[in-house]
Amino acid sequence: MMRLALLLVFVCCFTLATQLAPVFASLQAKGGRSGSPLLVLLGDSRRLFANQFFVMADVYFHSGYYPTIFDARKKEGPSHLDVAEQEEGDTAKSGRKVLEDDEKFMGTPRDWIERFGRNFFPSVHTHLQGESAREIMPWLKLSAEMDPHRINTYVTTSYWLRTRLDKAGEAEQFLRQGLRANPDSHEILLELGRVCFYNKNNPQVARSLWELALQKWRQQDQAGENPDPHVRQEILGELVRDDQQSGNLKQLLADLQELEKATPMKGTLDKEIQDVKARLAH
Amino acid sequence: MNNVLALAGVVIKELYRRKDFYVLFILTALITMVLGSVKFFNDDRIVRYLKDACLLLIWISSLVIAVTTTARQLPAERESRTIFPLLAKPVSRAQLIAGKFLGCWLACGLALIVFYFFFGVITASREHAWPLGVYFQALWLHWICLGIVVALVLLGSVVFTAPSSNATICFIIVVGIMFCGGHLNGVAVHMGGLSGNILYAVYYSIPHLEWYDVRDFVIHDWGVISWAAWAGATLYGLLYCAFLLGAAWLVFRRKTLTV
Numbered sequence: 001m002m003r004l005a006l007l008l009v010f011v012c013c014f015t016l017a018t019q020l021a022p023v024f025a026s027l028q029a030k031g032g033r034s035g036s037p038l039l040v041l042l043g044d045s046r047r048l049f050a051n052q053f054f055v056m057a058d059v060y061f062h063s064g065y066y067p068t069i070f071d072a073r074k075k076e077g078p079s080h081l082d083v084a085e086q087e088e089g090d091t092a093k094s095g096r097k098v099l100e101d102d103e104k105f106m107g108t109p110r111d112w113i114e115r116f117g118r119n120f121f122p123s124v125h126t127h128l129q130g131e132s133a134r135e136i137m138p139w140l141k142l143s144a145e146m147d148p149h150r151i152n153t154y155v156t157t158s159y160w161l162r163t164r165l166d167k168a169g170e171a172e173q174f175l176r177q178g179l180r181a182n183p184d185s186h187e188i189l190l191e192l193g194r195v196c197f198y199n200k201n202n203p204q205v206a207r208s209l210w211e212l213a214l215q216k217w218r219q220q221d222q223a224g225e226n227p228d229p230h231v232r233q234e235i236l237g238e239l240v241r242d243d244q245q246s247g248n249l250k251q252l253l254a255d256l257q258e259l260e261k262a263t264p265m266k267g268t269l270d271k272e273i274q275d276v277k278a279r280l281a282h
Numbered sequence: 283m284n285n286v287l288a289l290a291g292v293v294i295k296e297l298y299r300r301k302d303f304y305v306l307f308i309l310t311a312l313i314t315m316v317l318g319s320v321k322f323f324n325d326d327r328i329v330r331y332l333k334d335a336c337l338l339l340i341w342i343s344s345l346v347i348a349v350t351t352t353a354r355q356l357p358a359e360r361e362s363r364t365i366f367p368l369l370a371k372p373v374s375r376a377q378l379i380a381g382k383f384l385g386c387w388l389a390c391g392l393a394l395i396v397f398y399f400f401f402g403v404i405t406a407s408r409e410h411a412w413p414l415g416v417y418f419q420a421l422w423l424h425w426i427c428l429g430i431v432v433a434l435v436l437l438g439s440v441v442f443t444a445p446s447s448n449a450t451i452c453f454i455i456v457v458g459i460m461f462c463g464g465h466l467n468g469v470a471v472h473m474g475g476l477s478g479n480i481l482y483a484v485y486y487s488i489p490h491l492e493w494y495d496v497r498d499f500v501i502h503d504w505g506v507i508s509w510a511a512w513a514g515a516t517l518y519g520l521l522y523c524a525f526l527l528g529a530a531w532l533v534f535r536r537k538t539l540t541v
Binding site: 060063064068070071110111113114116117119120121122134135137138139141161165167170174 | 320322323324325327328329330331423462464465467468469471485486490492493494495496498499501502503504507508511514515
């Protein structure tokens with residue numbers, strides 16, 4: 001009798017499993033949630049971990065030389081990963097300023113214990129050079145896993161993958177993963193366009209992506225979401241570069257005029273606009 | 283000296299007869315190998331995250347071994363009443379403390395050699411390098427740190443009655459010092475006044491265990507630490523061990539041993 005009852009319970013479990021498994025699978029698909037046990041376990045608190053992992057990438061970028069919670073930081077600035085990324089562009093000077101400000105976070109030692117203790121942890125400000133930047137990748141990947149809506153993680157990771165590690169394919173794949181999670185992100189579209197333009201030598205696709213990015217930026221601006229105006233300038237800057245490369249003067253003039261409106265430093269593009277107008281008149 | 287070495291030998295035998303070390307080593311190896319099997323962006327030369335995780339596990343495991351092994355030494359002898367024939371040998375109370383300390387410290391050293399060898403093999407499989415100088419310094423400083431911890435726990439085992447409370451309190455103290463010990467002076471300066479002065483006194487009094495954690499040098503390939511600093515830290519650690527053992531002996535020599 002007992003055996004029969006056990007058999008009955010087992011059959012019930014089996015039947016329930018066949019019924020419930022597809023239901024749970026469809027629920028997961030609807031919610032767009034990953035089945036990773038870690039993500040399920042952490043819930044929304046994983047966003048905190050995402051920030052922490054991004055900071056860890058910055059720690060590795062400095063080879064362990066990084067302020068602790070006890071060290072005074074003058075102000076909340078951008079991560080050095082972002083700063084180093086900006087060094088290629090116009091903001092190089094301000095980026096270096098942040099590095100110089102932070103460099104002295106330890107100050108002079110207060111006593112002999114502190115002075116002696118500095119022998120046992122990295123106390124020189126350095127950045128990972130060349131391909132050794134690969135060491136920050138696990139933390140960036142983890143950060144994106146923890147918070148798929150943290151757009152900065154995708155853009156930063158792609159920058160390091162395509163410029164230092166010569167992994168444009170992986171950068172594109174990672175950005176597309178980010179785009180699936182954030183379909184309206186103009187920042188990811190801008191970076192994806194850069195991968196196509198600078199690394200894959202595919203200016204047509206890059207242009208389409210930048211135009212889409214600009215369109216998304218305008219939509220967000222009209223919806224009152226206050227998108228970063230600097231990103232708009234960057235998108236327009238890339239479009240201008242593409243126009244210059246393709247020799248499409250009409251489009252170049254239009255893009256330059258829009259960039260002129262977007263840039264805070266009025267008049268800086270006047271000479272270039274006049275030059276294009278003159279070339280068009282000939 | 284023979285008595286001390288004989289006592290130390292018994293403690294070392296206890297370590298390899300018990301399962302603690304094997305469990306912790308297998309756990310460390312397993313977690314490290316699982317992490318090592320993960321590939322990020324098709325790059326199999328990424329190694330620092332693996333070194334970081336492996337060294338963290340080694341530190342946790344070694345602290346667990348040091349604290350739990352040491353915390354049960356004297357209470358177990360008292361509970362099973364083997365301490366009476368031991369002290370009647372004749373083994374003095376000072377020799378008992380010294381023997382237990384030496385045994386636990388050497389046992390931790392043996393465990394560390396196995397852990398660091400595993401770490402070296404895992405790292406070499408990716409980096410194809412054996413920076414022996416750095417590994418030696420890291421292992422040595424780690425061992426000196428465990429010496430201070432073992433001496434602290436021995437002192438705790440003659441002060442506190444239960445091994446569990448001793449182990450818990452010692453864990454909290456050790457972890458607290460490792461995280462905050464080096465920053466107490468900064469906090470004291472900000473506090474100011476009498477409380478600031480008291481905190482500054484605490485800062486000077488505690489053993490600065492954070493010096494012995496040179497994982498960043500190993501993980502980020504900073505090379506060897508200044509040998510003068512290494513020697514200074516060794517001397518500081520040995521002096522602290524002597525102080526804590528002396529304090530343990532002072533308490534233990536007047537302690538009644540009946541349970």
